[in-house]
Amino acid sequence: SVVNRPPEKDCTDITPPYTKLTQNLAFVQQKILKDKPLSLAEKILYSHLYDPREYDGGIVRGETYLKLKPDRVAMQDASAQMAILQFMLAGMPTTAVPASIHCDHLIEAFQGANKDVKAAEISNKEIFDFLQSAAEKYGIAFWKPGSGIIHQIVLENYAAPGGLMLGTDSHTPNAGGLGMVAIGVGGADAVDAMADIPWEIKAPKIIGIKLNGSLSKWSSPKDVILNLAGKLTVRGGTGHVLEYFGPGVDTLSCTGMATISNMGAEVGATTTVFPFSNSMYSYLTETRRHTVAEEALKNASYLKADSNVHYDQYIELNLSEIEPHINGPFTPDLSTPISKFAEVVAKNGWKDEVKAGLIGSCTNSSYQDMSRVVSLASQALDKGIQPKGKFFITPGSEQIRATMERDGQTEILEQVGGKILANACGPCIGQWKRTDIKENEENAILTSFNRNFRNRNDNNPNTMNFLASPEIVTTMIFAGKLSFNPMTDALIDKDGEPFKFQSPHGDELPHQGFADGNEDLEPIITVGNSSTKITIPENSSRLQKLEPFSPWHGNEFKELKVLVKVKGKCTTDHISAAGPWLKYKGHLENISNNTLIGALNADNEKINVVKNDLTGKDGNIPEVARYYKENNVPWIIVADHNYGEGSAREHAALQVRYLGCPLIISKSFARIHETNLKKQGVLPLVFKDEKDYELFSGGDIIETVGVVGLEPGKDVIIRVKKHETDKEFEVVTKHTMSKDQIEWFKMGSALNLIANQRF
Ligand code: SF4
8 A cells, every 4th residue: 555655754853953063063173173174074973972071182083982972773673683682781761862673684585575575574573573562662663574674764764964873784884875974883882872871982083085077877886985995995994984075976866875885884984974965955855854954954064074174094086987896706895897807707717607686785776776777677678688697676665666666667677587576685684595506506696785705695605796886787687797898798689689788877866756655664653662561482592681791700811712713804794694593683592503603713724613622522613612611611712804894793792702702812803893892891902913813723721911900002911821832922912992991891791881870
């Protein structure tokens, strides 16, 4: 059934409190920073300080911890479970800021949109009931399964220029396309905001990216970030905000800027932000938030960087020179311009075949994306050319799906053989019951998604997953060849004649406005009801009430055993896999059985195989960790660079803590994961000299010197006893714990501290 929505949404909770924010900012800028020019990200962050007067010593990027008051929180169904389980321990009647839950991750793509949503509602009933009951109790907006993907729904409904939002998902920065500082966090951080506790982050450094020119015909906003990912690499944005500016910004659509912002997560950036622009104004108006658009316009000087601001790094990109890119496989920063890709395919000896093309997701399912794709699909339809593999389309929201249907886009995509999946994450998060290949068959797919770690899409380690714009994915699936370049190469049409695609074109926004969609998928909005009972079934294998972690024992750590020395890339997918494990997100004990199953052991070059030092036998990592826990042997992980990159998945921290790991030593940590570890009471230490990593191996025994009396900036010494030779030595490690974070560690977790303060 279809409803006529009122022309304007209620913008009360959506419009940022501009008067208060600009007053705060004026205080910080004049009194504390002595009129120093500020970047846009700084303006938004500093205007959200809990108490600006606390900073009379100044604010230094990369050094000062900021205590912030976010405007809003968004949570997706997989991470919301743990966020809510933790929030329950905080003892609040309702959330202190507006919040929303989005049921998007737990829907498996298999038989088509409607059937898949229905199947998910049955198989995940206890989870959805749990989340819905918690939403009702605490006054959280509840977006049902099939309503859309968190970041698209946020862009359409909640994002606002100059606002500050936390989201329990690493692609939360998507809202930067609407000028919001939106940061991906773990559930424990979301609990801070929901419990009205200052949320802490180190003042980020800023990478200024000046955009000149305008995109050429075949290039799209996706290519800007695919190109930049190649330049910055997966670690290049760590500790930084990516802040775009320059004349090129005004040539981009709001949704295009959201795509670029979304994938800032792939270079490890804290977030991405764009200055307020005409396209943001139009998008806000078209999505029935004209009030927000007008208020933003009145505050336009707040919503852009000051002139003469200093950036920590400066990059200039000429949009006119950016050609389409293809990134991958297995890492989003392996970036190749399409003109060189055929050479790369040949050089690597990859089979020249594309098995599936997948477009949409939270990254690329805007009206503009879809209309440009349809302009290509129509050409193929006219020429009788069919996709050579599976062609799937994931609309980001019910609004997008309904608009595509009304405007005839769906019909064309289906006529060429495309299949519209549910408005949900589906194959982007491994929720893809794939039937077109044999188990573990080597094959290549192209997606317009944002992330392409091994196993990510179909749980097949031999699927090479490449990222590209929706336009390039679409042409490549019609070609069926990895080496195809639609800008130069021809296909053969139904008459045996050569056919070359004309460059894509499409509308930024729908001429008739967005369609309303199915009213059953409207969010359930409540103000909170203290009498609502949160449903957690007895003996559930999927939901388990949390028990607080024990506080630190007050002494140096002794007799800690190195469980595994991890080699190379170790993302949160490696530490806490998704796919089939998503169903245990609310059950810490059960999901802990996937701990580090993707990690490569540096000692034996095997994935998920370590020696159990107590039995002398090899076992898988979670099994050996559990064995150590049961035998009261605390253990640690030694890790390579950027440990915990990728998603905001706090399970990656919770699980190791639950299984008995009090500290991790790495060459470096990814930002969100490092914070998640701190929040759960795990001490993240970094080698002062990264060469010391080489000195460790599994089974080594370590003890600490410096945990007693731990202070910000003070080193911790690690004494190591080699397990085979008994040889002893010391290495120096550093940490980034602030004073408050040290209290989390001492209390056993940040949540223990909150609960302690509240009761
Ligand atoms: Fe969902 Fe993929 Fe977007 Fe994450 S990146 S929110 S899994 S669509």
